[in-house]
Amino acid sequence: MDILSVRGFQKRYGDKIAVRDLSLTVEAGDIYGFIGHNGAGKTTLIRSIVGAQAFDGGAIEICGHDIAREPIAAKRMLAYVPDNPDIYEFMTGMQYLTYLADIYEVPAQNRMERIEGLARRLDIVDALGDPISSYSHGMRQKLVIIGALVHDPRLLVLDEPFVGLDPVASHELKLILREHANAGAAVFFSSHVLEVVEKLCNKLTIIRAGEVLAQGTTEQVRGDDTLEDVFLDLVEREA
Known part of the structure; x- marks a missing residue:
């Protein structure tokens, strides 16, 4: 296909x-x-x-x-990961991912399983409660990747x-x-x-x-x- x-x-x-x-x-x-x-x-x-x-x-x-x-x-x-992870700095990482999951109407149980699994794999779990403004470039890149995959x-x-x-x-x-x-x-x-x-x-x-x-x-x-x-x-x- x-x-x-x-x-x-x-x-x-x-x-x-x-x-x-x-x-x-x-x-x-x-x-x-x-x-x-x-x-x-x-x-x-x-x-x-x-x-x-x-x-x-x-x-x-x-x-x-x-x-x-x-x-x-x-x-x-589709989902898109641009070359420059320019995202909402006033949100926390989890708020950003929840926002994207809401847009794509991902069921609550599915979204949390997916977010937590990807966050563990990319080693960003402990930062999801922090404001994005505090993230390094690499952390922002990880967050954008998780956000792109949240709706499969x-x-x-x-x-x-x-x-x-x-x-x-x-x-x-x-x-x-x-x-x-x-x-x-x-x-x-x-x-x-x-x-x-x-x-x-x-x-x-x-x-x-x-x-x-x-x-x-x-x-x-x-x-x-x-x-x-x-x-x-x-x-x-x-x-």
Whole structure:
């Protein structure tokens, strides 16, 4: 089953085409990597997938719901972890997570089991009663990740999710993402840490200047080389 379908996506900023005619499909069970240099168009596509900005051409569907025509239905299927965890500082961690659970109408028993389980795994239980204003960047990142998972989304979209996490939390997040995909959901994430993408993702797309350079399973794109070698070769060849 297609969890995410992007067909002929195009986005302009004034006269500049940021992303041109990009298509990709993320299926249930996929952990899909989306990589490129700074300014390649990664965040542009991600923000359109989650409904945070309009786009100029093509179509994006989440579990069959068009993000432009059915934004509420589509957004109920997904969760988004941005590269900068900018969240409500006046709330405590638990208030923030409860607020998100209310929005997604997560039953009280389910939400507490899920919050407590994820908080233990990411080692943030003792901080949930503290104001978010006192959190470090890494703690905020952990909180946003828990908030994204509280309603068990079919599609989890992450932009540089490992930035700010300590090694233990980073390892635990990788396990959580695998478990989420193995349960029949899908993960779509962008990262500059190519070693993580190579080990974690079963499919990927490489873009440069808004256009696809390579796409397919990780094994198909990588071949006999490392993903880093392939990425550098493709980017330099197309420069």
